Structures are given as C-alpha cells and as structure tokens.
Amino acid sequence: MAATALEGRSPAFIYRHTVLVRITHWINVVCITFLLMSGLQIFNAHPALYVGQKSDFDHPVLAMTARNTPDGPVGETTILGHSFDTSGILGMSYYDGVPRARGFPSWITVPSYQDLATGRRWHFFFAWLFFINGAVYLAASLATRHIWRDLVPSWSQIRAIGPTIWHHLKLKFPHEREYNVLQKLTYLTMVAGVLPLVVLTGLTMSPGVNAIVPWLVEVFGGRQTARTIHFICATLIVLFILVHVLLVLVSGVWNNLRSMVTGRYRVDVAGGDHG
Ligand code: HEM
C-alpha cells in the first residue's frame, strides 16, 4: 500500500494500492476464474478423489455419481462415507435438456460440454499465466516489503482482534489506510499459503515436472493425495472469493473498486462520512 496523500486534492484521499498490486490482482481474477472452471472440467473426467499413491475405488474421499431410479435419474455426492442427494447440480445435471451423469454442471465448466483434452489445454495455459503473475507479485512484494508492511498484522492489531470481529458482525467498516487485522490474516493466508500450495500440488500432478523433481510427489504423500489437496485448495479459494467479494460489496463498493483500479481510496477523517 503506497499511502501518500494526493497533492492538491482532498487530504481524505490516499493511494492505497501500487500499480503492481492492482495489475497482478486483476490478472489473478481472470486466471482463477478460468483455472477453476477448467479444473472442474478435468475433475468431471473422473469425479472422485482419493488419498495415497493409487485410486482405491472402494474408498473415495469424495465421489459424485448418478443412478437411475423408478422416479428418474438421481445425482448423489458422497463425502467421507456420507451421501447426499445433489440431483440437478452434482452427479447428475441437465445439458441441452437431457439428464447427464457428470460431476459438476455444464454452466460452471470450461468448455461446457464434456471434453477433458480441451479443459486441460485451458487449465495449463492459465496455470502458466497464474504462475508467472504470482511470481512477479511475490518477488516485487518481498523486494518492496509490501507483504511485511501491509499484510503481516502488528501485535497491537492482533490484540484488538475481538473488537474488529465485533465491528464486522455489526457491518461497521472504518475506512483506514491500513488493512484491518482480519483482512491482513486472510490475504496473508492466501498469498503465502493457499495459492503457493495450489501451484505446488498442480506441479506435483504434472508428469513433466514429476520426471524432473520426483521427490515432490513423496512430499505430498502420493499423487492422489496431491490431487485431493489441489481440490481442497480450489474449494478454499472459492470460499475466500465468496467472503472477499461480499465484504467488498458491503464495505463501500465504489471506494473499494476504485482503489483496486486507480489506487485512489477515500479514508475516514475525524467526523467525516463513510464512503
Ligand atoms: C500453477 C497453477 C496450477 C497448476 C500447475 C495446476 C495443475 C493441475 C493439474 C496437472 C491437474 C490435473 C490434470 C489432469 O489430471 O489431467 C489439475 C487439476 C485441477 N485443478 Fe489445477 N493447477 C493449477 C492451479 C489451479 C487453481 C488456481 C485452481 C482453482 C482455483 C485449480 C483447480 C483444479 C481442479 C478443480 C482440478 C481438478 C482436480 C482433478 O480432478 O484432478 N488449479 N490442475
């Protein structure tokens, strides 16, 4: 966050995000969208996850299946042995008006019809873009100390985490120069934890990388475990996005979006309004 008051303008405006953070953020949004949708296409080719080196078909961690019943086709999702009827969304959904046995529905996969080879091509194209974009962000953020300065919370912020949670529950969001402690902790978990892990587990599954660094697959306890962790990371990313976008919307949508596009952010001044 390059937080300098804009000269000649209202002192209530600051520069919140550097041009690098803004550009890499929006490239990231495009990459994640295509990675998720093409990843779900890949998942649909075999909609079940396992732990270990090999697929133990009798003991999946997660499985999506379809079966015919006297009342029509049914979709079922099984997580750790517990089954749920997910007809119409998971296991069985409609495409061109016809019921199909498929893990995730057509509206959330790229391409929409079942085609593993094309899904893989999209996935690997955006994986490279995501990797390069993330590497540029990390290298620059370490060099400029952005991560340390803006994403690692201070002790005083951590001690005041209770009141911050309480403010969030009451939907009160002060507009300050710094991210609040909850933002810092979640952003840090994403940029230093979940996003690097999704890259590493993705590389672990790639046969080319396997040949160069064979021990990577051992680190994750086998190919199937890497695939399951990759999927769990994707799920965490989706949960993050839902909460992240919801908070962007309720905490001053235009102020937030403007700051992530132009860098300009309106902070609260004593007795001032909340933008
Ligand atoms: C550099 C980043 C990434 C790399 C190298 C990568 C690589 C891979 C590979 C190799 C596969 C298995 C392909 C196959 O079996 O044919 C895969 C599957 C998948 N990826 Fe990624 N991926 C990356 C990022 C992501 C991200 C950011 C997401 C989600 C937001 C994601 C979601 C998925 C999903 C849902 C699957 C399907 C799981 C499966 O059935 O194997 N990937 N990815």
Ligand code: HEM
């Ligand atoms: C349409 C979707 C998205 C919107 C509208 C959005 C919007 C924003 C905005 C407005 C901020 C600045 C928050 C502030 O100034 O208080 C921000 C920061 C951030 N967003 Fe997003 N975002 C989106 C998707 C994503 C995705 C997909 C990711 C990663 C998976 C992500 C990760 C981050 C991170 C890590 C930051 C902090 C950046 C830093 O300072 O280094 N966002 N986002």
